[in-house]
Amino acid sequence: MPLPWEVVSALENTADTLICNATVVTVNPGFDIVKDGVVAVDNGRIKHVGGPGSFPADAAAEVIDAGGGILMPGLINTHTHLPMSLFRGLADDLPLEKWLTEHIFPAEAAHITPATVQNGTMLSCAEMLLSGTTTCCDGYFYEHAVAEAVAQAGIRAVLAQGVVDFPTPDAPDPEKNVDRAVEFVRTWKNRHSRIMPSIFCHSSYTCSADTLQRAKQAATAAGVVFQIHVAETQNESALAGIPDGVSPVKYLADLGLLDEDTLASHCVWLNAVDISILGDSGAAVAHNPESNMKLASGIAPVPALIHAGVPVGLGTDGCASNNNLDMFEAMGFAAKLHKAATGDPTVLDAETVVRMATIEGARTLGLDSLTGSIEPGKVADLIVLDTRRPHLSPMYHPESHLVYAVQGADTIHVMIDGQMLVRDGRLVDMDVGEIIARAAETGAAIAQTDSRGP
């Protein structure tokens, strides 16, 4: 029997692309999985989702055989610093302070320019596309250069110029940091269909209350997402000079910073009141399990946040603290970390984690009506995974494989806005050899100046 939307959507039966012979993990509200399913894409949008033969193959300009693999919404990485892929593995296994002050900050000061930012972003886009990510949410310096690269790569992105109250490579005068972020928003608002500008205040310990409030007000006025790192480490209140007994979340709430258009990244150190404040505020959280573990920041209370109704998306964080952008790996970490942390093997089950990496991620960015699931009318941001591999055999429940067995390299096709950006595991329009060569060149220069040496 056809699903209700099959009847309607098959009426106008022409399409640009028909993907067939797929296990379609829709991530729609009912988490429907269509075996031997087909998805029709027309004019960049999903037109039809249904069972075998539910859409005429001869009415599609191109038919792509998914080979029995999984067809699912593209993954949404809710927290990145794209150009930092240039620092991948530069310094690991160090105390946070030493890592930042002896390696990352000096490398940024010496090597971050619009050109290297663009190269690092292209490198990250190549990695994200090849591992199934179609949307990311970013904040860094020289964000115009990030945006140019993202536009060229074809990925969907929420992008923000970072705001801190000290001189940065691209904003030597901190007095103008908010103006600069606003200028970025003005430039990119409604300029490119896949780029949504945003404002990213780094944190409560690098931005004054005044800076935070001005930035948030500007974000609200422009109708864009306001991002901020929140409670990543245990001593954040002390760092920020927040009065004793006031948590970072309470501080931000009191400043009027938490609402439906705020995305709080990390949220590791929360008490029960903080969780309740976040739940009441409508603010969303970007959870970065691998970064939090690698930097020994702590373990975010994700099951409690979800229970409190907070939209929680999944992120990788930048490559300096992960060290990759593989969202499948992030899913595996999220699912397992919280079982270990709570002692309960039933928390963050596979379906919940797949939702976090797709539709919930979209919700944290205000993009859930546009992307994050395979439903007629949404943009065609789709990925196909090859499941004819030993490590994905046999397959009982597709959502289990997505969280516990798939690796990024299982991604064979990636479509954004109906355009094929990855085909048979290869980037269609990007010269990966050149991207890697440029990264290697910058990497060699960075190694020369790093305190550990080349």
Next chain:
Amino acid sequence: MPLPWEVVSALENTADTLICNATVVTVNPGFDIVKDGVVAVDNGRIKHVGGPGSFPADAAAEVIDAGGGILMPGLINTHTHLPMSLFRGLADDLPLEKWLTEHIFPAEAAHITPATVQNGTMLSCAEMLLSGTTTCCDGYFYEHAVAEAVAQAGIRAVLAQGVVDFPTPDAPDPEKNVDRAVEFVRTWKNRHSRIMPSIFCHSSYTCSADTLQRAKQAATAAGVVFQIHVAETQNESALAGIPDGVSPVKYLADLGLLDEDTLASHCVWLNAVDISILGDSGAAVAHNPESNMKLASGIAPVPALIHAGVPVGLGTDGCASNNNLDMFEAMGFAAKLHKAATGDPTVLDAETVVRMATIEGARTLGLDSLTGSIEPGKVADLIVLDTRRPHLSPMYHPESHLVYAVQGADTIHVMIDGQMLVRDGRLVDMDVGEIIARAAETGAAIAQTDSRGP
């Protein structure tokens, strides 16, 4: 200037295979990394390790260009239940008891036969080879069938017939469980150069003190490794009927079960005395971070065990509780989990974790004079990783990538005993299509009888 061993080893300069243009991560005692290095293999053994041009290319029957990738010792998975790949993703996110009694045990009772064990083992061997594992340590039922498949696949393995005090698919009379395990050891001792038999008592709660002691004595008499699951869950003492206040480790030590030839898997719930007992005993530990997290068993005190001098190898556990055999993923989990657990970002640094997955793993199996590092005289168990990929660019410190960025699919070449088993990412002698088809067939039958349904 040549390294000391270059001078000696290059004297007799003929080889079966020369691997060149590689970043050689030797994992020798000094953890030497040779850039643009070469490794010569002759008669199944490593003959030479050195810098560019240190071995004449025209003296090798075959030259393999590693393309600038990483050449390292094959990975050693110290804890597997190979045939359980057939249950991959059958049931997840459940309380342990429900998972075992409603899904795994019924599936084993209904579907585990020598034929399915052989198919499941071939599936696991294909997965392990394609993700860079060259040695594994296993225990299950119908282990003769496991051994036949392992021998055919060409992988190196320590294999044990499992011992429990209740009827199993292959040992309906538990009175004969130890005899059966001994018979397995007799059959395989000195029969196949890559298969080392072992005896595996499941645990202190499934084997009586008498069974444990008889099995250990038999293992000692035969000179083989004695394996046992130890302190995997918090209530193990209660399950085992061990007197109040006696820990599982103390119980096993008092029974005389812990010595240099014992491999204790998991060791999650240890107190300070247990760690000291293990350190004094010479027993080794197989650490399975992903399985322990997914089943919410807890977090093993690995940094403390290493500090106490306990050899700690890395394992994946069976695919019913992981759900893959990717040792690169296991490395990433181990490195990050213990940072999160201890709050110290410096514990289990990349080099330590690479050692755990190679030479320390070999040490836990008594195979460290044979494999686990790239040193002249050792067997040529080698893998090559393609690092010309976006997620591995740039590369500052190879050991960082191995732990924090590489995924199993980056493995392009695998050599065991000097024979190429994987070339350009493909299995040389195994029909992967047929292996997957057989697994799918058994999987379909398992799904039919599973309580959750197909």
